[in-house]
Amino acid sequence: MFSSFVHRFSSPKSYVEITRKFFPYISLFGFLLLLIGWIWGLAFAPEDAVQGNSYRIIYLHVPASIFAQLVYFFMSICALIHLVWRVKLAAYLIKSAALVGAMITFIALFSGSIWGIPTWGTWWQWDARITSTLILFIMYLGIITLHGSFSNLEKADRLMSILVVVGVVNIPIIKKSVDWWSTLHQSASITISDGTSIDPSMLYPLLISIFGMGLTLISLGILSSKFYILTREKNKKWVQSYV
Amino acid sequence: MSLIAANRISYTINNKKLFHNLSFTIDAGSALHIKGGNGSGKSTLLRILLGITTPSKGKIELLKPNTKITYLGHKNAIKNYLTPIENLKLIFHQSNLESALDWFQRLGLSRVQDEISANLSFGQQKKLALIRVLAAPADLIVLDEPFVGLDDSSRNLLNKYLQESISTGSSLALTSHIRPEIISKELMLENFSND
Amino acid sequence: MIKIFQSEFFKLRKKLRTWLGPLLIMVLVLIAFPLSIDISQYDLNRFYFSIIVVALLMISFLSTEGIFLEDYEDGSLEQVYLVEQDFYKFVLAKVLTFVLLIGVPMAGIGSVFSILNGISINEVPKIFFMMFLSNLLLFNLFAFGSSLSINKGAILGVLATLPLALPIIILLGRGVRTIQHGIGFEGVMALMVGSGLLVASITPLIISATLKTHLE
Numbered sequence: 001m002f003s004s005f006v007h008r009f010s011s012p013k014s015y016v017e018i019t020r021k022f023f024p025y026i027s028l029f030g031f032l033l034l035l036i037g038w039i040w041g042l043a044f045a046p047e048d049a050v051q052g053n054s055y056r057i058i059y060l061h062v063p064a065s066i067f068a069q070l071v072y073f074f075m076s077i078c079a080l081i082h083l084v085w086r087v088k089l090a091a092y093l094i095k096s097a098a099l100v101g102a103m104i105t106f107i108a109l110f111s112g113s114i115w116g117i118p119t120w121g122t123w124w125q126w127d128a129r130i131t132s133t134l135i136l137f138i139m140y141l142g143i144i145t146l147h148g149s150f151s152n153l154e155k156a157d158r159l160m161s162i163l164v165v166v167g168v169v170n171i172p173i174i175k176k177s178v179d180w181w182s183t184l185h186q187s188a189s190i191t192i193s194d195g196t197s198i199d200p201s202m203l204y205p206l207l208i209s210i211f212g213m214g215l216t217l218i219s220l221g222i223l224s225s226k227f228y229i230l231t232r233e234k235n236k237k238w239v240q241s242y243v
Numbered sequence: 244m245s246l247i248a249a250n251r252i253s254y255t256i257n258n259k260k261l262f263h264n265l266s267f268t269i270d271a272g273s274a275l276h277i278k279g280g281n282g283s284g285k286s287t288l289l290r291i292l293l294g295i296t297t298p299s300k301g302k303i304e305l306l307k308p309n310t311k312i313t314y315l316g317h318k319n320a321i322k323n324y325l326t327p328i329e330n331l332k333l334i335f336h337q338s339n340l341e342s343a344l345d346w347f348q349r350l351g352l353s354r355v356q357d358e359i360s361a362n363l364s365f366g367q368q369k370k371l372a373l374i375r376v377l378a379a380p381a382d383l384i385v386l387d388e389p390f391v392g393l394d395d396s397s398r399n400l401l402n403k404y405l406q407e408s409i410s411t412g413s414s415l416a417l418t419s420h421i422r423p424e425i426i427s428k429e430l431m432l433e434n435f436s437n438d
Numbered sequence: 439m440i441k442i443f444q445s446e447f448f449k450l451r452k453k454l455r456t457w458l459g460p461l462l463i464m465v466l467v468l469i470a471f472p473l474s475i476d477i478s479q480y481d482l483n484r485f486y487f488s489i490i491v492v493a494l495l496m497i498s499f500l501s502t503e504g505i506f507l508e509d510y511e512d513g514s515l516e517q518v519y520l521v522e523q524d525f526y527k528f529v530l531a532k533v534l535t536f537v538l539l540i541g542v543p544m545a546g547i548g549s550v551f552s553i554l555n556g557i558s559i560n561e562v563p564k565i566f567f568m569m570f571l572s573n574l575l576l577f578n579l580f581a582f583g584s585s586l587s588i589n590k591g592a593i594l595g596v597l598a599t600l601p602l603a604l605p606i607i608i609l610l611g612r613g614v615r616t617i618q619h620g621i622g623f624e625g626v627m628a629l630m631v632g633s634g635l636l637v638a639s640i641t642p643l644i645i646s647a648t649l650k651t652h653l654e
Contacts, residue, residue, distance in 0.1 A: 135601045142598040158651045177605035318513025
């Protein structure tokens with residue numbers, strides 16, 4: 001039953017049609033939320049007692065870090081669907097999500113690095129969390145490169161899915177081992193304060209920007225997947241009539 | 244009795260159709276000659292028969308379990324840093340090895356037995372690779388352009404072997420631009436236009 | 439299974455460049471490193487191990503670079519598939535052959551160089567065993583990388599699997615430290631044996647699926 005469900009809603013054609021309906025709302029709503037979250041966070045939220053104004057980069061950094069991992073998680077679900085039911089759409093979505101994921105992971109790294117200057121006095125610190133984010137970024141690049149290397153695209157789809165699944169099994173192992181490794185030079189690293197101890201006046205704009213960032217990324221993903229699907233299926237009749 | 248049944252199989256690569264809705268059977272003791280122009284998907288069809296490639300649509304069924312299949316495609320599966328005899332020893336064991344060495348002589352390869360395979364000519368390598376099919380009895384023999392590169396005498400030997408195998412109940416599927424001297428069903432693949 | 443293993447062993451033994459080359463490179467790297475730094479200023483013993491560890495990492499992806507390439511290009515994979523219907527045994531035999539013929543000597547070389555850098559003779563079996571196990575893990579992992587990229591060169595496979603290799607390096611580094619400090623060796627060892635067995639039995643399944651995909 002589940003498999004027939006998957007197949008019914010998984011034709012690239014119906015995906016493009018459905019997303020076309022929702023895209024304007026999602027993208028507009030996401031953009032507005034992000035705008036509200038950022039203006040509130042940058043202009044109206046109070047100054048941090050310790051870090052002053054520099055902490056305000058969390059309104060970019062924290063959402064980016066969260067979605068850096070969530071995007072990979074989404075890709076691995078798609079990869080499983082692609083491997084088990086051979087659903088083409090799932091592979092198209094992985095390919096498009098990988099681009100978005102690499103971008104947002106880069107933003108997470110870069111914003112963290114900028115934040116590092118005033119707080120740690122250095123661009124880069126071999127902290128566990130940063131190191132595993134860097135590894136995640138390289139994994140995204142590896143997936144994109146792998147897919148780009150094969151002229152037989154069906155083959156590329158499957159190989160990419162296998163790598164994504166193997167990768168998701170490894171993410172907790174990487175995190176765990178990097179944590180384990182960094183406990184050796186804990187004295188050098190500064191732990192970032194947990195989100196729970198943050199003041200509500202800073203927290204609300206943060207939650208809004210996380211939500212807004214999520215919707216914005218979804219709209220970016222829809223755009224890039226739509227473009228990709230139309231390129232991949234350009235020989236199909238429905239694409240020709242669509243375009 | 245049918246050995247393999249193909250039911251409405253299609254194959255698409257990068258969303259381009261190679262062939263569409265093919266149905267046929269291969270019976271025990273019969274041969275199927277797959278014809279068609281370059282790029283019409285003959286080799287792909289053979290690989291689908293072997294179960295190596297999965298058709299995009301439709302089903303290919305092996306009707307008899309444990310069907311023994313021998314295959315020679317475009318690639319010879321010869322290790323070019325080993326001598327021909329070492330290559331045969333990797334493929335065959337015991338009784339089959341004797342029969343393989345026997346074919347080795349009949350195909351006139353004894354002269355090169357101490358060379359490494361990289362030094363063999365194209366035709367000699369092809370013959371060496373053919374021994375994989377000749378020396379192992381099989382229910383289904385699948386050959387992709389087996390006559391290319393062979394001299395007349397080897398071609399006759401191969402034709403005779405295939406004829407004998409079919410008369411003892413084996414089946415054969417092959418592609419060939421050179422008409423095989425074997426009575427066979429023909430399957431014509433047309434170049435599919437993608438309009 | 440034994441037959442497959444024997445033929446894999448025979449083939450690899452015949453390819454001198456494939457198995458001896460990486461070993462020689464490893465020796466050269468381990469000699470070159472001390473020459474490249476000013477010994478009077480650094481305490482070489484303290485971090486020579488990390489060079490051995492990085493050498494293990496580099497040499498193991500170098501040596502597994504073309505592990506399936508030849509069989510893919512000459513059509514042997516198709517023939518294996520027709521007989522076995524999958525590649526599990528074939529991959530298992532091949533990776534183990536590589537570990538035996540390249541991984542074990544690499545662990546040996548690593549151990550010898552660790553004596554030269556101040557490890558006592560008694561500790562050498564521990565070092566050797568640990569390097570052997572990490573090679574088992576690394577070879578499986580890079581064999582997977584190489585099966586993904588197959589004929590597209592080493593860089594792709596490394597890019598795809600190097601991030602996954604980092605936990606192994608961390609584990610090995612941790613293990614070396616337990617030997618230097620004399621505590622906690624058994625714990626790290628148990629973890630390595632466990633993960634080694636798990637990875638060495640599961641990875642061939644994944645590689646088998648990957649190779650099948652390449653034949654399609």
